[in-house]
């Protein structure tokens with residue numbers, strides 16, 4: 275099933291991102307737990323956080339073919355050649371995976387972009403996928419701007435290029451301030467972007483991790499989140515509770531405002547997701 279069609283339903287689509295874990299035992303446990311929430315889809319990262327690229331399609335295939343959950347395979351293009359991209363696409367086809375999140379990826383520090391690297395922006399990959407395949411294509415959106423481009427209008431212009439190239443749905447980078455998302459939504463409407471958007475949510479239950487992500491992504495940390503992360507820095511249980519409470523509040527407000535999808539960056543921790551989802555109705 276194409277993920278774009280899950281957004282046609284009246285209720286908010288629930289979905290999860292996982293990264294390739296160390297082994298299949300852990301993987302089966304994570305998917306088994308997440309499956310209890312009847313997700314619209316589960317996405318698998320590509321090469322992010324040191325995880326192996328080769329396993330993305332393999333894991334997406336397990337999600338789709340063993341668990342019958344719709345799978346979304348991430349793919350980054352900046353360090354790949356045309357042939358490498360085509361090999362991944364072939365592999366997706368063989369495994370009957372119908373959905374792909376087309377990303378540029380971060381440019382590694384010591385990496386030189388050569389002539390063989392044809393796809394300099396995500397829109398170039400989206401364009402190729404649209405021509406070569408029947409895949410349903412997702413793309414990344416940045417409500418608070420991207421680290422390399424903080425000009426929100428330029429960001430939205432580039433987002434429009436991705437949509438025009440063929441992106442069928444969007445998933446946002448995590449954010450903690452819903453108002454920034456609501457303003458972004460107004461802005462993209464002005465640019466005539468009507469593509470469904472799932473909002474990316476990561477519970478702030480680990481201060482070190484959130485600070486690392488803040489450096490990488492430039493996500494804005496509101497005072498409220500900063501304060502509870504500082505207050506409970508050395509009290510794991512209290513921080514977990516505060517992070518879960520904040521994420522629950524954030525999602526409830528987003529659902530009230532009729533977001534099309536809520537996409538959890540699970541960090542492979544279904545227990546935390548469960549604590550949040552126990553508080554929330556997705557109707």
Ligand code: FAD
Nearest residue numbers: 319320322348377378379380395396414420422423432447
């Ligand atoms: P692009 O849309 O190409 O944008 C990259 C930069 O180029 C931005 O600053 C943009 O403003 C600028 N830009 C875009 N078009 C143009 C243009 N025409 N001219 C000039 N500048 C332009 N990374 C991974 O490595 N693996 C993953 O699995 C992964 N999953 C992700 C999932 C989600 C939902 C999100 C939000 C991000 C994910 N990332 C992942 C991170 C992502 O790869 C980085 O944020 C990356 O730096 C940008 O990727 P992009 O696809 O948004 O690139």
